[in-house]
Amino acid sequence: MGRSPCCDKIGVKKGPWTPEEDIILVSYIQQHGPANWRAVPAKTGLMRCSKSCRLRWTNYLRPGIKRGEFTQDEEKMIIHLQALLGNRWAAIASYLPQRTDNDIKNYWNTHLKKKLKRLQGQDGNFKQTTENSSEYPKPVSKGQWERTLQTDIHMAKKALCEALSLDKSGSSSLFAGPQITETPAQSQSSMYASSTENIARLLEKWMKKSPNSSSVSSESIQSTYVGLSTSPSEGTISPTLVSHISDVRFEESKPDSEMTQVPFSLLEKWLLDDAAAQGQEGYFMDMALGETADLF
């Protein structure tokens, strides 16, 4: 026999999450870590399915998430990686640890796709690049398959090299490679602390959206939170939580620069090894970024 069902679909709440629900979820994860999602709805009393809880956590409540406008470097990175990896948003997101796959996907669909399309009309050279991505599939005849595959691999390598060289030129640690995530035990205190900032941000938005909302009161949020928080060392929530939640600090999270980094992924290593084997190191690295740099 397999496992027992994760959650019955009866009475499962859908739609936007409320700050109360967010706080309940974060408080629970603060105590138990982001695992065993199946148990989350039952243990917290949230009328959400485990899947929804996990999604909410990974996309919005998880600490270290950067929201708001994408920088030009991030844009370039996404474009390069999309050309390289296709619509594998989770893989792309692993190179932009502060962004979620959902965020990147949305940004691609709403901004970059259009931007590229517009530029595609302007720049013939650029067209060449984008046509090789999965975004612009071309019908390929049987005989051309092998050659097309080789071209795809070449373009993918080129795109990755360009993406890698971005980091060399810039001071940012944007392209740090896939991040090794810390275990809850290693980083729990710092990790969950910054979740309050995420909630504060979401709460601000919520309050803006519905200033007269009767469904959320500072008292209710406070009681919800205090009821779940167990450790005094984790900090306290003042009675004026709603207006001051952004001041709540358990412990500042580590700066990104201190995050564990892996210099190169296997793919990148493969790429560079391959280039070296062919005596083409210079070829990739010397390739001008102009092709896409001109876009910005």
Added chain:
DNA sequence: AAAGCAGACAACCGCATTTAT
């Protein structure tokens, strides 16, 4: 001021893969 429209984004759905029994 109201209606219509388009853009942006949060969340859901369904499929594929992984994992526990």
Added chain:
DNA sequence: GATAAATGCGGTTGTCTGCTT
């Protein structure tokens, strides 16, 4: 090894917001 649930991922949809008419 077989089975079924859990988890992860990408595509899609629904809703909200701001702009235009």
